[in-house]
Amino acid sequence: MSNAGSNSFSRLRGLLGGGKSGAVQKAAPLPTGDELKQAVLLLRDYESSGLGWFWASDNEGRISYVSDCVAECLGRPRAEIIGNPVQSLFILERDEDDGHERTLPLILSARKTFSDLNVRAALDGGEIWWSISGRPQFDGDGSFVGYRGNGTDITAQRQNNKDASRLAQYDSLTGLANRHRMGKRLDSTLIAYQSAKRCCAIMMIDLDRFKQVNDTLGHPAGDELLKQVASRLQRVVTDKGCEIGRLGGDEFQIMIPDIDDRGRLGEIAKTIITMVSQPYQIEGSRCVIGASIGIAIAPYDGINSEELVRSADLALYASKGGGRGQFRFYSSDLHSEAERRRQIEEDLRDALQSDQLRLAYQPIVDTKTNKVVTLETLARWDHPELGPISPGVFIPIAEEANLIGALGDWSLRRACEEASQLPGGVKVAVNVSASQFSNPGFASLVAQALAHSGLPPERLELELTESIFLGDSQATKEMFNALKLLGVRLALDDFGTGYSSLSYLQHAPFDKIKIDQSFIRGLTQEGNRNGAIIAAIVSLAKALNMDTTAEGIEAHDELAAMQKLGVGQIQGYIYASAVPFDEVCEALASGEWVIEPDGPSKYRQERRTVLRKVGLIHEDHRYEATMRNLSRSGCMVEGLLDVPEGTPFVVDFGEGQLAVARVRRSAGSTQGLEFEQQLVDDGAGGLCTRHRVSPYVLAQAGMPLGALPTGQYPMQLMQQPGMALSLPKFGQAEAIKPKIKAA
Numbered sequence: 001m002s003n004a005g006s007n008s009f010s011r012l013r014g015l016l017g018g019g020k021s022g023a024v025q026k027a028a029p030l031p032t033g034d035e036l037k038q039a040v041l042l043l044r045d046y047e048s049s050g051l052g053w054f055w056a057s058d059n060e061g062r063i064s065y066v067s068d069c070v071a072e073c074l075g076r077p078r079a080e081i082i083g084n085p086v087q088s089l090f091i092l093e094r095d096e097d098d099g100h101e102r103t104l105p106l107i108l109s110a111r112k113t114f115s116d117l118n119v120r121a122a123l124d125g126g127e128i129w130w131s132i133s134g135r136p137q138f139d140g141d142g143s144f145v146g147y148r149g150n151g152t153d154i155t156a157q158r159q160n161n162k163d164a165s166r167l168a169q170y171d172s173l174t175g176l177a178n179r180h181r182m183g184k185r186l187d188s189t190l191i192a193y194q195s196a197k198r199c200c201a202i203m204m205i206d207l208d209r210f211k212q213v214n215d216t217l218g219h220p221a222g223d224e225l226l227k228q229v230a231s232r233l234q235r236v237v238t239d240k241g242c243e244i245g246r247l248g249g250d251e252f253q254i255m256i257p258d259i260d261d262r263g264r265l266g267e268i269a270k271t272i273i274t275m276v277s278q279p280y281q282i283e284g285s286r287c288v289i290g291a292s293i294g295i296a297i298a299p300y301d302g303i304n305s306e307e308l309v310r311s312a313d314l315a316l317y318a319s320k321g322g323g324r325g326q327f328r329f330y331s332s333d334l335h336s337e338a339e340r341r342r343q344i345e346e347d348l349r350d351a352l353q354s355d356q357l358r359l360a361y362q363p364i365v366d367t368k369t370n371k372v373v374t375l376e377t378l379a380r381w382d383h384p385e386l387g388p389i390s391p392g393v394f395i396p397i398a399e400e401a402n403l404i405g406a407l408g409d410w411s412l413r414r415a416c417e418e419a420s421q422l423p424g425g426v427k428v429a430v431n432v433s434a435s436q437f438s439n440p441g442f443a444s445l446v447a448q449a450l451a452h453s454g455l456p457p458e459r460l461e462l463e464l465t466e467s468i469f470l471g472d473s474q475a476t477k478e479m480f481n482a483l484k485l486l487g488v489r490l491a492l493d494d495f496g497t498g499y500s501s502l503s504y505l506q507h508a509p510f511d512k513i514k515i516d517q518s519f520i521r522g523l524t525q526e527g528n529r530n531g532a533i534i535a536a537i538v539s540l541a542k543a544l545n546m547d548t549t550a551e552g553i554e555a556h557d558e559l560a561a562m563q564k565l566g567v568g569q570i571q572g573y574i575y576a577s578a579v580p581f582d583e584v585c586e587a588l589a590s591g592e593w594v595i596e597p598d599g600p601s602k603y604r605q606e607r608r609t610v611l612r613k614v615g616l617i618h619e620d621h622r623y624e625a626t627m628r629n630l631s632r633s634g635c636m637v638e639g640l641l642d643v644p645e646g647t648p649f650v651v652d653f654g655e656g657q658l659a660v661a662r663v664r665r666s667a668g669s670t671q672g673l674e675f676e677q678q679l680v681d682d683g684a685g686g687l688c689t690r691h692r693v694s695p696y697v698l699a700q701a702g703m704p705l706g707a708l709p710t711g712q713y714p715m716q717l718m719q720q721p722g723m724a725l726s727l728p729k730f731g732q733a734e735a736i737k738p739k740i741k742a743a
């Protein structure tokens with residue numbers, strides 16, 4: 001309200017006999033003559049200014065006066081309004097913001113003064129809000145004669161306030177909750193849930209390769225992509241009580257109350273990753289990104305929001321390090337894993353300089369002649385302390401730490417140099433990561449490596465993955481053209497793991513498609529449809545004049561299937577794994593290298609062999625055992641003697657992971673156990689239990705309430721003070737018995 005308005009209003013208020021205090025006041029003597037005329041004119045003037053309005057009621061709470069503008073606003077003649085209860089002017093519902101309205105009838109019946117009460121006008125359509133004030137009036141004897149008051153329209157102001165509070169709580173780009181709101185909601189939820197002993201999961205989501213889209217297609221395209229990601233997340237996560245937020249950049253967070261089932265959370269995470277990884281149409285360009293997810297669950301992985309977010313962040317860091325497009329659950333191991341990754345990252349810088357890296361060569365063999373036609377170079381790193389580190393580990397770290405440019409440059413030069421020393425016309429294939437490819441100077445690096453080594457360009461094959469097709473940008477096309485002009489060969493690597501769009505094949509000048517080993521696995525099993533898909537790829541490749549290579553062939557049944565499907569070349573352990581350069585030189589001494597396939601007749605899924613200590617709990621005893629292998633439905637343990645079949649156990653995997661199991665097979669000190677409830681994927685290629693011992697249960701047993709402590713501890717739960725322990729039923733095998741120190 002303007003100053004002029006409030007001044008004229010206070011003058012009117014004076015004329016109408018209003019005072020600030022709520023004390024009983026005597027009505028001021030009525031003005032007469034000119035004064036009265038002046039007062040009425042001022043009143044009309046004020047009422048018609050739209051700045052406010054007046055109302056009055058009788059001693060029974062019925063409206064005796066109301067400004068015209070109120071009648072107009074309600075769309076009813078004034079005569080109809082007069083005589084109705086004051087409350088009939090308003091919709092008496094609770095105002096979410098200040099909870100005021102319900103109190104109006106109470107105030108009126110108590111004959112109290114009130115001011116600036118927010119009320120909603122009794123309108124059928126639309127929404128109008130007023131701020132009203134009122135003062136009780138008394139006659140000369142002190143008897144209540146009714147109310148007089150005023151009101152102003154605050155609809156616009158309320159809307160502004162609402163917009164401002166929305167802005168403060170929601171992300172203006174995507175409409176999702178912002179960091180501030182997510183933090184507050186998580187805080188208040190976790191505090192409330194702690195006393196109700198409820199659980200709550202959070203997922204931290206980070207988009208893979210978003211930066212490249214932003215850099216290549218520009219920021220408006222990046223913004224559009226974020227909006228589309230947000231709406232996909234909203235379609236996947238619809239459970240009641242969930243909230244999705246964007247914390248900034250390409251980082252999202254989802255709060256999922258009342259789920260601690262890691263099987264279900266893993267499924268949600270997988271669905272999110274699949275949905276986010278589907279191609280996007282942005283300003284006419286097609287682009288593809290991925291997502292990595294870290295999951296933490298309260299109270300197991302943290303009881304307050306700070307701890308929980310830290311745990312989920314660490315899980316996210318691990319999932320990105322694991323090669324992206326994955327989810328990971330928090331576990332305390334991740335602290336040491338993160339430490340290891342940091343060390344690897346640090347040491348990788350030195351490794352490049354101090355010649356710790358070398359290239360190994362894996363033969364790619366012609367299916368018909370068994371002749372080695374190409375050698376794929378695979379980076380190998382023998383860490384001075386940690387031993388050999390797989391490229392599956394250090395390549396993603398190099399990408400994350402911006403070292404892939406230097407590493408890629410090194411492997412390209414080294415591969416060209418070494419290949420140029422080989423007799424015969426064998427080709428050499430070099431892996432090129434998407435970030436190397438997107439460097440505008442990449443083609444000239446290739447040209448330099450060729451010129452420096454003297455290797456003919458047609459003997460160099462560059463292996464590219466589908467991730468280079470981020471946005472069908474001009475830059476990608478130009479890079480393809482530049483490389484083709486150099487005369488090098490291009491192969492599409494890992495086909496079948498990404499988005500496998502056949503349209504890539506039509507538009508990009510590839511000379512070869514490499515079918516990923518995940519496509520080969522299970523191919524020879526009944527009902528598997530990969531065979532039909534490979535057949536389609538092979539015929540398309542033939543039509544487009546491209547070679548095909550199948551990766552990861554290990555067994556004769558797989559090789560036979562590939563031959564039948566017409567795949568031209570094979571790479572896999574059935575011929576050879578990657579060998580050092582010296583061995584390649586020896587094998588190629590005659591200028592030709594022919595390898596006879598050698599491997600198992602049938603592909604057998606590798607049992608997950610694990611060697612790990614576990615606890616076996618039977619009655620009130622805990623035994624130590626070694627787990628030899630593990631599957632979803634059971635495990636093999638060694639350590640207890642003569643356990644009858646059918647014996648029930650609780651297997652303690654540590655960190656609150658308990659699985660109820662029964663002995664199905666038993667021989668000497670080895671038992672095969674079957675779990676009552678199957679284990680679930682842990683996102684990192686391993687298995688975990690769906691549920692864990694709840695910290696609330698541990699707290700009941702006397703432990704302080706906190707995130708799950710590391711190690712094995714369920715006996716603390718079972719051994720209550722004063723409880724008589726029974727004798728152990730089973731003997732512990734010698735090798736496993738804990739060593740007792742001599743006194």
Ligand code: C2E
Pocket residue numbers: 362377378379390391392395408411431432433463493494517551552553554571572573574577578
């Ligand atoms: P990739 O390019 O798909 O390479 C093939 C991988 O499959 C290699 O793993 C190879 O050892 C493995 N392999 C080959 N035959 C078989 C088989 O019969 N069975 C099984 N189970 N595996 C087989 P590796 O050496 O661990 O390399 C992993 C990935 O690391 C490579 O996948 C490649 O993407 C990346 N990489 C390796 N060296 C470099 C490099 O110098 N630069 C870049 N950018 N990436 C590299």
Ligand code: MG
Pocket residue numbers: 376431463493
């Ligand atoms: Mg490769």
Ligand code: MG
Pocket residue numbers: 493494514516551
């Ligand atoms: Mg590959």
